[in-house]
Amino acid sequence: xxxxxxxxxxxxxxxxxxxxxxxxxxxxxxxxxLLGDRWSTLILLVxxxxxxxxxxxxxxIVVLSSEQAISQRVLTLKLRTLERDGFVTRTVTAxxxxxxxxxxTLLGTxxxxxARQLIDWINAREPAIRQARATFxxxxx
Numbered sequence: 139x140x141x142x143x144x145x146x147x148x149x150x151x152x153x154x155x156x157x158x159x160x161x162x163x164x165x166x167x168x169x170x171x172l173l174g175d176r177w178s179t180l181i182l183l184v185x186x187x188x189x190x191x192x193x194x195x196x197x198x199i200v201v202l203s204s205e206q207a208i209s210q211r212v213l214t215l216k217l218r219t220l221e222r223d224g225f226v227t228r229t230v231t232a233x234x235x236x237x238x239x240x241x242x243t244l245l246g247t248x249x250x251x252x253a254r255q256l257i258d259w260i261n262a263r264e265p266a267i268r269q270a271r272a273t274f275x276x277x278x279x
Contacts (some may be wrong), residue, residue, distance in 0.1 A: 165169055169223065169249070177208055177216050182242070185226060186250040192217075225249050237252040 157164055172178045177199070184190065184198055196213050200206055217240055220226040225246035231237040242250060260267070 161186075165223070172223070173253055175216075176205070177203075177212065178220065179257075181213070181216055181220065182225070182246065182250050182253055185240060185242045185246065186254075188230075189239045191237065191239055191279065200237060220246070 158164060160167075162168075172251075173182075180199055180203060181195070184195060184202070190198070192210075192213070196208060196210065199208050199213070217226060217228070221228055223245075224243055226240055227243050227246075229239050229241075
């Protein structure tokens with residue numbers, strides 16, 4: 139039998155969502171989605187190591203990713219999204235040709251720390267997660 143719903147907890151959750159927005163463009167939804175997409179967290183992790191030029195960033199992501207390919211367009215779109223939310227800064231020099239670099243802002247550094255903490259939590263629980271998957275998959279067969 140299912141546990142009864144804790145109406146106080148649901149009311150508190152609804153109030154929190156009302157304060158911070160529950161629409162599709164709410165930062166909580168968009169940033170969590172960003173962290174869950176294929177590339178943004180990896181970009182964040184690489185940028186946490188320093189300032190990067192676009193081509194060098196792309197090459198490094200290709201080496202580190204299991205997909206081993208990210209198009210220039212996708213990388214540019216992800217960087218723009220991270221820049222729009224204040225996590226990444228883009229610097230263009232007056233050189234000819236211009237030199238464009240990307241790095242984390244203070245807000246981006248804070249987000250990286252939170253993402254790193256979540257990744258460490260997941261990694262520490264990898265055996266339990268793998269066991270739960272195996273148990274579920276065996277029961278589903």
